[in-house]
Amino acid sequence: MDGLHTERLEAGRAPAAFATAMAVPALVDPFGRAITYLRVSVTDRCDFRCVYCMAENMTFLPKADILTLEELDRLCSAFVARGVRKLRLTGGEPLVRRGIMTLFASLSRHLRCGRLDELTLTTNGSQLAKYAEEIKAHGVNRINVSLDTLDPEKFRAITRWGSLDQVLRGIDAAQAAGLQIKINAVALKGVNDDEFFHLIEWAHGRGMDLTLIEVMPLGDIGEGRLEQYLPLSMVRAGIAKRYHLEDLDYRSGGPARYVRVAETGGRLGFITPMTHNFCESCNRVRVTCTGTLYMCLGQEDAADLRKPLRASESDDALFAAIDEAISRKPKGHDFIIDRRHKRPALARHMSVTGG
Numbered sequence: 001m002d003g004l005h006t007e008r009l010e011a012g013r014a015p016a017a018f019a020t021a022m023a024v025p026a027l028v029d030p031f032g033r034a035i036t037y038l039r040v041s042v043t044d045r046c047d048f049r050c051v052y053c054m055a056e057n058m059t060f061l062p063k064a065d066i067l068t069l070e071e072l073d074r075l076c077s078a079f080v081a082r083g084v085r086k087l088r089l090t091g092g093e094p095l096v097r098r099g100i101m102t103l104f105a106s107l108s109r110h111l112r113c114g115r116l117d118e119l120t121l122t123t124n125g126s127q128l129a130k131y132a133e134e135i136k137a138h139g140v141n142r143i144n145v146s147l148d149t150l151d152p153e154k155f156r157a158i159t160r161w162g163s164l165d166q167v168l169r170g171i172d173a174a175q176a177a178g179l180q181i182k183i184n185a186v187a188l189k190g191v192n193d194d195e196f197f198h199l200i201e202w203a204h205g206r207g208m209d210l211t212l213i214e215v216m217p218l219g220d221i222g223e224g225r226l227e228q229y230l231p232l233s234m235v236r237a238g239i240a241k242r243y244h245l246e247d248l249d250y251r252s253g254g255p256a257r258y259v260r261v262a263e264t265g266g267r268l269g270f271i272t273p274m275t276h277n278f279c280e281s282c283n284r285v286r287v288t289c290t291g292t293l294y295m296c297l298g299q300e301d302a303a304d305l306r307k308p309l310r311a312s313e314s315d316d317a318l319f320a321a322i323d324e325a326i327s328r329k330p331k332g333h334d335f336i337i338d339r340r341h342k343r344p345a346l347a348r349h350m351s352v353t354g355g
């Protein structure tokens with residue numbers, strides 16, 4: 001089925017979104033925040049089963065519910081027409097979606113005509129050796145690779161199904177192709193908390209930024225969050241005992257706060273949804289592979305964009321649904337992990353909305 005979509009995408013369908021692009025206003029939510037960043041989960045499937053992200057036995061969505069590559073292109077293009085300047089493809093694992101390179105190829109037209117500043121990707125790295133050159137050829141310059149440990153045994157324990165060696169080969173290939181890499185590592189108590197210095201030296205030694213992420217209470221994963229949760233305020237204090245950390249104004253377009261590690265010269269980011277709420281500057285929304293738009297990562301409220309997308313060739317109904325959804329974007333989330341809140345704050349997994 002994807003082969004068919006591939007052909008149609010390559011035929012270069014002119015999205016209806018552009019016919020009305022000049023006439024439609026930018027997306028601004030009720031709190032005055034302009035929505036300029038869309039994260040798109042192109043599949044809920046993955047070749048890993050990270051312990052903080054998925055249960056080992058996941059039930060994935062039926063194929064009929066999932067937007068085709070052509071529909072994903074049309075949806076992304078509608079957001080671009082409405083002022084989105086940055087698109088991130090994520091998942092599940094975006095590079096396991098069959099035919100995914102055709103989506104990169106078709107979306108890259110927005111980079112060439114200057115409507116889009118950045119097309120990027122968050123990946124577990126397992127397929128990078130295969131795709132890095134092609135990704136770069138489609139105009140992608142920077143990617144995020146998730147890697148929580150440099151210890152092969154621990155890597156296997158965290159990802160359940162993954163191979164560290166394969167990911168490291170993918171990182172080598174991506175750097176050889178000229179892609180800039182940011183490594184994302186989830187801080188896990190008792191798992192990788194003895195490795196942060198090693199991760200910093202390894203990433204910075206290879207010219208890569210490193211960002212540490214607090215584990216978030218998303219989805220039932222079959223074990224307690226409290227056991228995994230490690231506040232980054234504590235991690236930062238520990239790192240600051242060995243290194244000089246200089247606060248930076250640098251922002252990568254995301255919620256990370258960065259410091260420069262004086263000893264390595266590299267950048268270290270902290271994403272702290274639990275200890276520091278970053279919602280006031282939120283510029284993003286997320287759409288799933290079924291076309292469900294989540295206005296906030298940490299809230300249940302969502303809008304179905306698949307229905308208006310499939311209802312007509314015109315994008316009018318789609319634009320109306322997007323406007324209505326953005327008018328409901330909440331002020332922020334209220335994640336809590338403590339002894340009284342051991343259940344997930346939200347039923348859906350991170351692999352549904354994408355990281």
Ligand code: SAM
Pocket residue numbers: 046052053090091092093094122123124144145146184185186213214215216217218350351354355
């Ligand atoms: N499979 C790709 C990957 O791992 O990079 C993209 C999707 S994954 C859901 C995106 C990011 O979300 C990864 O960096 C992952 O570590 C992070 N993540 C998943 N579940 C999380 C959770 N419960 N709390 C914090 N980060 C999480």
Ligand code: SF4
Pocket residue numbers: 046047048049050053054091092093124146351
């Ligand atoms: Fe897959 Fe990424 Fe979730 Fe790990 S974090 S299970 S690689 S989607």
